[in-house]
Amino acid sequence: MTSSGVSSREKLVVELRNDGISDERVLAALGRVPRDQFVSEALHDRAYENVALPIGEGQTISQPYVVAAMVQALALTGRESVLEVGTGSGYGAAVLAELAAQVISIELRAELASVASARLRQLHYGNVTVLQGDGSQGWRESAPYDAISVTACAPEVPRPLLQQLRNGGRLVAPIGPPKRQHLILFERADTRLHARDLGQVRFVPLLGVAGIQLLDKSRRN
Numbered sequence: 001m002t003s004s005g006v007s008s009r010e011k012l013v014v015e016l017r018n019d020g021i022s023d024e025r026v027l028a029a030l031g032r033v034p035r036d037q038f039v040s041e042a043l044h045d046r047a048y049e050n051v052a053l054p055i056g057e058g059q060t061i062s063q064p065y066v067v068a069a070m071v072q073a074l075a076l077t078g079r080e081s082v083l084e085v086g087t088g089s090g091y092g093a094a095v096l097a098e099l100a101a102q103v104i105s106i107e108l109r110a111e112l113a114s115v116a117s118a119r120l121r122q123l124h125y126g127n128v129t130v131l132q133g134d135g136s137q138g139w140r141e142s143a144p145y146d147a148i149s150v151t152a153c154a155p156e157v158p159r160p161l162l163q164q165l166r167n168g169g170r171l172v173a174p175i176g177p178p179k180r181q182h183l184i185l186f187e188r189a190d191t192r193l194h195a196r197d198l199g200q201v202r203f204v205p206l207l208g209v210a211g212i213q214l215l216d217k218s219r220r221n
Helices: 008-018 024-032 041-046 064-074 091-099 110-122 159-163
Strands: 053-056 059-061 081-085 102-107 128-132 145-150 165-175 181-189 192-201
Touching (some): 008 024, 008 064, 024 091, 064 145, 064 165, 081 091
Parallel strands (some): 102 128, 145 165
Antiparallel strands (some): 053 059
16 A cells, blocks of 8 residues: 555556546456566566566566556457467456456467466466467467457467457457557458557567467477
């Protein structure tokens, strides 16, 4: 708690609201998820700052505003099946789990996938399944998805992900070269995609067969 009696988590929610996050369900979800549990103990005192923080292996836990903006764009009602590409720390999956019926989250790096899966179980997010694999290929076994959240950038959306998006579904992803990415919301209407630019962002590259590059084999072993 701060000296005024307002917790750091509550202050973060106020900041997100002031920055334009208007969906109260999304704000409430961000207020419930304990972000400090998704970073190292050394970073606990910074957990509720509205910034990205390192989680190891060259990866970060996304800035809360970006997580909120992506989830808000998906317009979840609580009945959806959601695919998340890039589990990372598991924080984004936890926020999605607060707002959807089922979340399938795929992480290429085995160690991150294992740690995130254990963490989400400990926090009782029973509607999240973390899988280790190539997220750029999606996960056909549970397709089609009502919503897809891609947490790494690519020049365009990998075709397998578009193929696994339900008609009427939404996909949000950072698109563009490494230094000029924009968060794009895609809405599928039969064979057509409607795109809306949500603003400039900065994400790590999407690795995988349908991504920018393959993860070095030595790092997978």
